[in-house]
Structure formats: C-alpha cells, structure tokens
Amino acid sequence: MKRGVAGLNEALIGQPGSRAELETPALLLDADRFEASLDRLAQLARLSGMGLRPHAKSHKCAAIAVRQMAAGALGIACAKPGELLALFEAGLTKLMLTAPVSSRLKIDRLTAAAARGLELIVVVDRLELVAAFGASARAAGTHVAVLIDCDTGLGRTGVTTTEDAVSLGRAISAEAGLVYAGVQAYAGKVQHVFDHQERRAANDLANARLTPILVGLRAAGLAPAIVSGGGTGSHLLDFEDGILTEVQAGSYVLMDEGYRPVDFHGTGEPVFDFAMLVVVSVIGHSANGEAIVDGGSKSFAVDGPPPRVYRDGVEIGTIAWAGDEFGRVKTYDGIAPPPAGARLECTVPHCDPTANLHDFIHVVRGERLEAIWPIEARGLSD
C-alpha cells in the first residue's frame, strides 16, 4: 500500500465522484489545467525557436518530467544531486544540475550515473570544481558536459566577469573527462516582479550583465552552445530577447499564489491556471463557528500569500493558519462555514516547497481521481 493518505485513496482511482471523497490532506494535480499549461509554454517555446529545460525543483516528480520531455523539452533541470539522481533512477536520462556542489562523494555519484547512461550537464563557478568534476569523470570512465555558472544579479553563485568566465571556459576545455557546453545565467530576481514593464527592465539589466560575457567567450573561441536561464516569470521576455538558448521554467505547470500576481504577458490575464491544489477536510468548528481544516504548515509551505479555498468549484474564502496541522477558513461575506467532513480544495502559497512536503500527488480530472504519482525526489534536497 502507498504511504500515508495516498494509501487511503488508492482504492478510489477511476471511481466516479472520487475527487470529492478523497481522504486528506492530499496534494492534487488538476490534469486538465496541468496539460493546458504544459502545452502553452511548449508552444510558445516552439514559436520562438528556443528550447525548454523545465526545472524539476518545482515538482520533483518523474511522471511530470516524463510529460515535459514528451512535450518537447531538451532535458530536465535539477537543483541538487539527490533530486537529480532520484529522477535518473526513475528513468529520466537528460538531466542538468543547476548549482555548484562541494562534496566529492556527491560528484562521484553523479559521474557514476553518467557512466551508467545519464546524459549529465553540470555547472561550475570555480577552478577547483572543474578539477574535481574532471578527476571524478575520468575515474568513472565517462564524460560530463559543463556550463559556466554566471551571476547576472541574483548574488548567489556564479562568476560576474568576462575574465573569470573565459578562465573557467578554458579550464573546462582543457580538462580530460569534461566537455565545455556553454553558460548558465539564472536571473532569479526577475521572476517575481509583478509588473510586466518593470520585469522587462529587470530582465534587460540581467541581459546587460550577461551579454559582454557571451561576447568575450565568443572572442576567446568559447562560443556557448547552451545559454540556459530564465524561468516562469521571464519566459516571454526570454523568448522575445533570444539571448538565452533555453528557458528553465518550473512553476508554470503547478502555479501558486506567489506567482499569480505576476502579469506574465502584460495583458493582465492569467496565463497558467492553478494546477496544484491541496484538498483538506473540515474537522470541526471554532467557538465562533469558523471551519477548522486538517491542513497547516505540514501540508502547505506557508512562505507565500494565503491559499484561496474552493468548495464544489466555488471560491468561498481563504485560509488563515491555526497551528502546524490546522487551518481556519475565513469565508467571504455571506458564505456559510462548510460543515464537518466537507472537502475543500485550496491553492498553495508556494508550489516548490509544498510539493516537497508530500510523498504522492493525486492526479484528478473532472470529478474523478485518475492516478496517484510518486514524488520521487521529495525530501532529496541533498
């Protein structure tokens, strides 16, 4: 039997009306919304002639990654070696590690997977890491593709100067076991700028930092085949600008309250609907009649705006937290608190750490539970 609430819900798969009968708290993927978002971004990328390398840090789920590949993705991006190796064990073979590491044991696990068929791309931001990946790849009898990690304003990892980028590019090219593949430049600070024009200005600033590095690399004979970056927030700008060769969008297939205010296309209209939801149950009522539900900070990552709450498809209010295991439904004016036992579907404050709280995601289509997918890389932020 599956672990936790998924084990209680397994018998409901395929049953009519099962969506309304789920034991809770359960993480949901609305299949119709998910597929619409999957197709929409894939189509925009095709029209622009650019690539997509969806980031699995958002969902950590092999079944979702497989569908992203089927929709034309170049490969899947991963934040950590543990997440990447879990997806490799689940059958994904084109995987990129988007952050530097400092553990030789983890590097050796990655190159060992490359020797077993993983098409691995990694990023480096310092010469020691080039040497470490090279030595490990040689010991494993394999080759690893390497990008230069560039910082265009995020202030996290990556080099900021053309000189450092060229120096790393030469070191990668000279290191047996490594293949120089280009550049990563993730403009993380751009993604959640709500206003379209302000976001364009922020992305232009990131590009203004990246462009001289790209020019310098080309002049040094290190023309990057891959320029990877961008995300859900900046995808349209990145497709228009054509400076990147591929976009690492993650949240688009799930969506959350933190991203929802972003005016993605400058039209004021939502582009991606809430495909990720958490269904909770009313377990009782407070003394003043508010419905108390069985989901708190152990079922929702709470680092974002409060969830909106739906009953039978109608938005009835929002959730205020009432402890780590409980929430308090704040119904809108004129809406009665739902009774004990009622199932309520809620959007999530922040999708990435919410997916990380659940072992399984319940795939629902219309009024039916269609499947339960494991979240293989849940908890593997190592």
Place this chain on the structure above:
Amino acid sequence: MKRGVAGLNEALIGQPGSRAELETPALLLDADRFEASLDRLAQLARLSGMGLRPHAKSHKCAAIAVRQMAAGALGIACAKPGELLALFEAGLTKLMLTAPVSSRLKIDRLTAAAARGLELIVVVDRLELVAAFGASARAAGTHVAVLIDCDTGLGRTGVTTTEDAVSLGRAISAEAGLVYAGVQAYAGKVQHVFDHQERRAANDLANARLTPILVGLRAAGLAPAIVSGGGTGSHLLDFEDGILTEVQAGSYVLMDEGYRPVDFHGTGEPVFDFAMLVVVSVIGHSANGEAIVDGGSKSFAVDGPPPRVYRDGVEIGTIAWAGDEFGRVKTYDGIAPPPAGARLECTVPHCDPTANLHDFIHVVRGERLEAIWPIEARGLSD
C-alpha cells in the same frame, strides 16, 4: 540503504570525527542536549507530582518517543491519525489523538489498532463524533478512552461552556464502546508569550475558563481522571497551578529559535538547549564573498526567526534564505566567510515542521555520529 542524505552518511556511524564529515543537508539531534532536556522536564514533572504526555507532533520519531516513555511519560500525544498509527506500527502502545477528526475511515483505522493492542485516547467536541467513535469501537470489538475537548481561548476546536461539556461527558459515558476519561484543554496561545509574568497572566486566563467547566463536570458526576493540556512554554506554570493532571510538552526535547526567547522559568536563563540542528555545507560564494550553503526552505521550516550558524562549535552568524534550496551566511563582524566544503551547524526557526521535512535524524554525541533514527511519522499529517 537509507533514503537520501542518511544513506550517504550511514557508513560514518561510530567513526571518530564523523560529525564534521556529514553529507548535507542533514537533520541532527545532539544527544547530550536532548538527554539533558528530557531529564530536566521529567524531573520537574516528578517533583510536581504531575504527569507528562509528550507531544510527538514536534519530532514524529518513534526512537525519541520510546526515550520519553522510558523517562516516565504516561503516553505520547499525536496530532493526526496518520502520525499516531505510524508510531503504533513502530511499537508505541499508549497514544492520544489530540484533535477531532471527521473521517469515518480514519476512525475505523484507529479503532482497528485499538483492537490490536493500542491503548487509545481520543478527544471529541461534538455529539456526532461521540456516536461515530462509539459505533466504530463496537464494530471493532474494542473500547476507546475519550476526553472532552475544551477551548480555553485558542479558538480552534473544543467546547467553551460547562453545559456543552457535561452534555458530551454524559454522551460518552452512555455510549457502549467508549470510556469517559476526562478533559483536554490546550492553551496554545499561552506557549509563546515571551515574558514570564505575561505568560502567567495568559495562563491564569485560560485556567479561569477551564475551572468552572471542571467544577461543573464534578458536580454532574463526571469528575475527570485526566485533565490534559499545557506545553513547553507553560510547563512550569502548569506544574505550579496543579489544575491539569498532565502536560503535553513537545518542543522541549528539540528547541528552536521561535521558542528560545520565551523566559520559561522567569530567570532569564535558557532551560532547554538547541538539541535539533541542521548541518549544511558551503557550496560556493556569492560575488561579494558571502558563503552560500545547501539548505533552504526544503531543509528548514522558515516560519520563525533565522537560524544561528555554528562552525566548529563557535557561533559565526545567521542565515538569510537564498531560494528554496540555498542559504546565505551573514557572518558577524570580523568573522571571515567559511570556505567551500565547510560544514556549518544551524539552529532551526521552528522545530515541528522542520522535523517533518526530513526522513531521518542523525544522532550526534560529541564529535561522533552515533545513530541515524527514522522519522516514522514524517509527512503523515493525515
């Protein structure tokens, strides 16, 4: 092999110096501090003549619960049926469910466990729930002990009037399959009041709401054998007042930055040291030289004050979040950023949801990794 980072660290158990070599991010339990806190609260309870029923919502770990039982606990409190059943499967047999539920399937799982040897106590706050537990217990051929859930100011679940409490007490007593056992009154709002006198005033207010209910129950021939409540924040007040018969403290064995400012004994001195830590590694540096570590909101629950960071036992700064997988070390004045590969031990903003992020807890004593314990109820907030 154990899942995730614990699998990478298994070979280090018992090795000299292994604490400094852990692969990361890894959840730690400092065994000496844990045992000191375990013993200290157990001793205070003994001196007061009151009971302890430690709350497993904080740690979700059977090995910790077993040690709490060995230190004299009456039983273990659990927030959710999934958490409770996971601890029962792991060998704990005296378990209390501290919140109402609304799922007949979950109720049936609980009574089925009672039929297999679980000494179960549950709480109810409405007549339908009395009937549901009674019917389920009878169908399972077992008996369940039941407490009346009273709201003394938390505003979550529970009755607020003597009339409702007496009505529930009579219904429980009359229901075949149920045994009336007393009252639960959890004063959740009291726990995090920092100042000792203000906390005493808040606890007095909760007691002033509880006392007439207890008097009314006794007058109705429903004298409660159990009056369960309290927590880490109010433990000393509860031991002094003697109104409760037992305290449901949870965080005391782990401790976090959210609880640390609470002046538990009115002495200005810490009572419980930070037994729970997360060890992270420096994976690189930002352009301005800050150390970037491999722990973010997927390794730390971030709903609390920022972690303090220790290197080789010396506090060197705090963490600012740099994405869901990363942190940024803000070193104190005059302290150099640690180099790539350095292991840093961090306190946690909030212990309960942090434990819920990890599959295993690494037990360290001095400079050695002593054991790796599974967190059996991780993710089981159903």
